[in-house]
Amino acid sequence: MRPAVVAVLVALTLLLTACGVVAEPDAAAWDERAARALSDAGSQVATARLALESADEERTWSAYATVLVAQAEEAAGKAAEDLSRVQVPTARADDAADVLDLLDQAVDLVGEARAHSVDGEYDDQALLDALDRLADELRRAAP
16 A cells, blocks of 8 residues: 555544544533633622612613613523533532522523513512522532
């Protein structure tokens, strides 16, 4: 066989072998991404809460508050979606379920805050308290 043909066959064999091997995801890397997602979602929950409070106290325009809360909802959703795309290491399966659940709660609650903002309802104390509780929970969950 010609040397060029042999070189091509060896290269193809190496390439196919490399593509067929999937390594176990790195637990430390997953932990870092999870912490970042929790922190990001916590910031968005706090932003939504602050926007509602500022609009209620007439320290900001209602349209601006609605834009802030809508952007917070989008950013919280992106944080959750980005982490959900990462393969979870076997050792983190239980933790991952809890983290993804918290992120889903953040997206849902900020979505509820957006709906309230659109309707001009800024003073729902139960919603404000829920945002506070979830922000604290997200902060505690992110190392």
